[in-house]
Amino acid sequence: MSDAPQKSAARAKGETEPTAEGEPLVLLELIQRLKVRDVMTSKLATVPRSATMREAQELMRQKKISGVPVEESGRFFGLVSIDDIIRALVASTIDEPCSRHMTTKLVVLEDDMPLSFALRYFDRYHYGRFPVLNRDQRLVGIICQRDINRALLVELTNELNRLETSSSQTLGIDGAYSVYVLREFPICKYDFENAGKAANQIKKVLQEKKFSPKVIRRIAVAAYELEINLCVHSDGGVLSWQVSNGRAEIIARDAGPGIEDVEWACRDGTSTANEWIRSLGFGAGMGLANVKRVSDEFEITSRKGSGTTVRSVINIGLPDVT
Amino acid sequence: MTILEVAEALKAELLVKGEGSYKPIRHVVASDLMSDVLLVDEDDMILLTSLSSDQVLRTAQIVGAVGVIVVNGKPLPSSMVNVANDLRMTLATCKLSKYDACVAVYEALKLK
Numbered sequence: 141m142s143d144a145p146q147k148s149a150a151r152a153k154g155e156t157e158p159t160a161e162g163e164p165l166v167l168l169e170l171i172q173r174l175k176v177r178d179v180m181t182s183k184l185a186t187v188p189r190s191a192t193m194r195e196a197q198e199l200m201r202q203k204k205i206s207g208v209p210v211e212e213s214g215r216f217f218g219l220v221s222i223d224d225i226i227r228a229l230v231a232s233t234i235d236e237p238c239s240r241h242m243t244t245k246l247v248v249l250e251d252d253m254p255l256s257f258a259l260r261y262f263d264r265y266h267y268g269r270f271p272v273l274n275r276d277q278r279l280v281g282i283i284c285q286r287d288i289n290r291a292l293l294v295e296l297t298n299e300l301n302r303l304e305t306s307s308s309q310t311l312g313i314d315g316a317y318s319v320y321v322l323r324e325f326p327i328c329k330y331d332f333e334n335a336g337k338a339a340n341q342i343k344k345v346l347q348e349k350k351f352s353p354k355v356i357r358r359i360a361v362a363a364y365e366l367e368i369n370l371c372v373h374s375d376g377g378v379l380s381w382q383v384s385n386g387r388a389e390i391i392a393r394d395a396g397p398g399i400e401d402v403e404w405a406c407r408d409g410t411s412t413a414n415e416w417i418r419s420l421g422f423g424a425g426m427g428l429a430n431v432k433r434v435s436d437e438f439e440i441t442s443r444k445g446s447g448t449t450v451r452s453v454i455n456i457g458l459p460d461v462t
Numbered sequence: 463m464t465i466l467e468v469a470e471a472l473k474a475e476l477l478v479k480g481e482g483s484y485k486p487i488r489h490v491v492a493s494d495l496m497s498d499v500l501l502v503d504e505d506d507m508i509l510l511t512s513l514s515s516d517q518v519l520r521t522a523q524i525v526g527a528v529g530v531i532v533v534n535g536k537p538l539p540s541s542m543v544n545v546a547n548d549l550r551m552t553l554a555t556c557k558l559s560k561y562d563a564c565v566a567v568y569e570a571l572k573l574k
Contacts, residue, residue, distance in 0.1 A: 332516075336516075336517055336520030339524055340520055340549070357503070421515070422496055422517070426498070
């Protein structure tokens with residue numbers, strides 16, 4: 141039998157993100173935006189395969205943890221859990237090497253998965269923790285539900301502070317300097333079922349506020365192109381928009397994979413979209429150029445391997461409230 | 463000419479009658495590239511396309527189109543009817559090719 145753990149790949153083919161109906165938008169955005177690596181514990185207490193079960197148990201006692209990974213130079217072999225320790229005590233094999241008694245049938249997560257995947261796997265498998273591997277299949281952390289609770293609490297507090305700051309600028313359309321719209325939409329990769337809904341909602345709000353049709357069209361086109369870009373080209377991200385000081389600002393932010401040559405990407409007709417995306421009527425390489433065309437201010441920052449942020453500003457004046 | 467009259471000229475099957483179905487049409491755009499459609503800066507237009515997806519309707523809504531007529535007799539996903547209803551947009555499907563549909567619309571407009 142091989143020493144390597146028999147891992148069940150958590151990223152099964154064809155799996156979709158959990159449905160979000162009824163979940164608060166802020167929370168949904170958080171669990172999409174945060175990656176497993178943002179939440180996991182990366183300072184790990186580990187043992188080598190040659191360590192005895194007693195040594196593993198002693199380490200678990202010292203560190204107050206309920207499971208210890210068996211690892212050598214980043215290569216992950218298995219996990220010793222409290223169950224394994226109890227079994228070893230009962231069978232009097234506590235002084236035998238971990239390699240003989242560790243659990244090797246494990247479900248693992250990858251560090252670049254969205255937190256939503258981790259939550260679903262806790263729900264599905266009822267394990268207390270999941271080892272986390274990177275793309276090179278090296279052990280880089282471990283994630284338990286306590287890690288998730290802590291991270292969400294910190295992020296929600298930050299979000300609340302941010303919302304409090306923005307709402308202090310008063311909601312309403314009392315004057316040109318009021319912020320009266322501020323929303324964020326999480327956009328998932330290849331989620332064509334929902335792609336375009338955010339821009340449609342933005343347009344609806346602007347129509348209700350009675351802005352001029354020309355301005356509404358420009359904002360809607362910028363929002364729609366950026367939304368489709370997030371869906372088609374990014375690993376998922378957030379489309380946010382706000383209206384303040386007579387300007388509409390739309391920001392598309394993602395965490396990857398980044399653009400190698402931004403100038404090239406902004407040219408008409410240049411695209412990295414695949415045939416499937418083209419068959420859906422997108423990926424003609426007009427997206428960013430189109431956003432630029434309708435914007436009064438346009439800004440894009442990106443780095444290959446990290447994320448991209450696109451900012452479009454459109455001067456809108458005041459709504460026609462007469 | 464309204465989208466209902468255009469649909470009639472194309473012998474199209476009307477699936478959803480939207481809000482602007484009685485508005486006079488001023489422009490007809492025929493395209494399968496949604497980014498091209500987003501470049502159109504005209505009011506009161508209809509879109510002829512051989513693409514049958516929800517995004518066609520969402521794109522049409524963004525540019526303020528009155529409705530969409532899907533050509534080539536393509537089978538439409540049932541979700542398209544739901545989206546058209548949600549967006550209150552006229553949706554029809556016809557058996558003509560895009561080219562023949564354009565010719566038929568042109569002829570119908572000439573007769574008007």
